[in-house]
Amino acid sequence: MVAQGDLVKVFYKEKIIEGLLMPEDNSEFTFLKMSSGYNIGLKTSSVKKIELLKKKFSLPKKNEIIVLKKDLPTISILHTGGTIASKVDYSTGAVIAKFSESDILKLFPEIELFANIKSHLVRNMQSEMIRFAHYNLLAKAVEKEIKAGAQGIILTHGTDTLHYTAAALSFALENINVPVILVGSQRSSDRGSTDAAVNLIAAMQFIVNSDFAGVAICMHENFNDENCLILPACKSRKMHTSRRDAFRPINTSPIARVNHEKKQIVFLSDYNKKVNYNGLKLSLKLFNDKLKIGLLKAHVNMFASEFLAYKDFDGLVIELLGIGHLPTMKVDEFTSENDKLLKAVRELVKNMPVVVAPQTIYGKIDMNVYSPGRQLIQSGLIGNYTDMTPETAFIKLAWLLSNHKKDVKELFSKNLRGEISDRSEKEGFLI
Template identity: 30%
Template sequence: MTTPAKCLLVLYTGGTIGMQMGAQGLMPATGFEARLRVQQAAAEQRLPSWYFRELLPPIDSASMSQRNWLEMAASIREEVDAGRCDGVLVLHGTDTLAYSAAALSFLLLGLPVPVVLTGSMLPAGTPDSDAWANLFGAMLALAQGIEPGVKVYFHEKLMHGARLTKLSAARLDAFAEQPRPRSGQRAQAIDPKLDYRQPRLPVNLAVLPLFPGIQAAQLQALFDSGIRGLVLECYGSGTGPSDDAELLATLAAAHQRGVVLTAISQCPQGHVEFGIYAAGSQLASTGLVSGGGMTREAALGKLFALLGAGLGQAEVEHWFALDLCGERAD
């Protein structure tokens, strides 16, 4: 159900959109609310009512962390549950925007209002900047009505928050939904532990791509660091060095100790289906759970939200395999 938003929370986290030049180059800056109001008046934009909240200090999104995700989710939850807004616009840097959009997609399951993230490739006020077009475009999209859930608005496109990746470091149309095959049974209902009102905690996680020559000792060092979950980027449809008994044993032993092992494809249009090749079947036997066609950003964000909710290994594996918000299925 789409309802036009009449009052928006604009949540500013920093990023290129509000950066200003410092002694060492572009740096995150405060004071963006005043700049936004001046620009709205100058452009005579007819926008829904909005109010501003910023997370301090503003950061370059290259410094984004799980704690920042939790702070964003908490701020959104506070404002929505207080009835102060019926739509949320998050201003965010582009380097990790896709990661934050994916994480928020799972942290805000059940939120009754839409959340849209946007940012810009060039700072507001610089020649040919995309900042105001992206920002006002996102606000207008919310005013026209968007279904609850997390979206990203960028370069005139409204995209699913748990399906996109940043593809360019220079082009203004830097983001795109990855055309990956999606599969997975849609969850009929969401576990109350995963509701947006439930608190989450940071989790020690890792992402590791397989590569020719990877050694079991390297994988073991990662497990020895205390990670509770791993996103393993496999080849093709979910294959790996299945003739390396030590590497397979290392994965299996970690799973036995309670580490959640998930698998996605390294291919931009890839999809994990372990049973196609024997090499995939052998990897699956160690305890890996298929992420289907999920992106790295979606798999990491989902794993964080599930483990951060305090779910046990079996529960995490159950919910990871299901489609929770459209990340796995059309």
């Protein structure tokens, strides 16, 4: 009699396929995890026979350490949902977030080889639904696991706003002295093309075999499954809707490359080490979840009313054009509205911090190059000479208003968590 987690041989149509027998949530399909780390679904009606090859892994109960081994570190997996914890609803063809935290362990039983695993469900939701209150919830969950003895944290997360959460936790977890790695996937975990297994295993290996401390992201380096990149929390971005290597470092290099098959880690840039935080205590600096922060993209044919729509907000991020431009000058009979834009910006600045980020994503803001830009500086816009992504600027502004409201102007342009580059490097473009 075969059971979930057993190594089996499946006689399927005219083929013989070996793999780990996965949970059967849909009797129409039989799921196997292949040695490559991929999962495949076989139509049950075409399965002639299943033979047991080896009793391999005993599957854990919910919120239970799989195997307690004194010589292995303890890593906590905090589950929030997203594609990495999704499956295909075969009745509709849609991808739904359904797996609980125990399902994660059933899907990836090999991760118990690296560490003692604790798994907790924080939320099961798509990442686009996240609000500031969830960042506080996650920060408190991380703190709880660290106090309980976890030497590292893996946070499973949907990819759409993973870079927002990475930045938020980087700011909220002050003096974090363990690795906190956010992991997602672009393909649901029960699809043959899933990148979930490789990303999760690479993150696990990086935590166990490095001295890194802080928040980072672990995702595929390219199309194949050979390497994953460890990316800086505040200088990374999702740059493609569906590619498995969608997450890229912005204006910087990756922290490290992990080859999960060779169990090899190559550091590619400077990073925070655990030893740097000896004697420092983790402190939570949480978000005011009532804040209203706007994010406005500059474009042609703008109207002053677009800016004034944010007059009741607590702060605003403007994605400037090019090196730092807004259409604020009247140059002919068609551009009289541009004068009103500058007046609208000045009106906003009276009541809230208005900060800037480059719409180009890459490169540094320099509003001193042209006279219209100098007008923006004189009007009170904050963030000249910074190269934060718009998303990181959004998170940083919210965090500063939550914790250092009187010092926003000074601190926004100061590098606090590696979000601002000391200098521009050609290696940081289109990696």
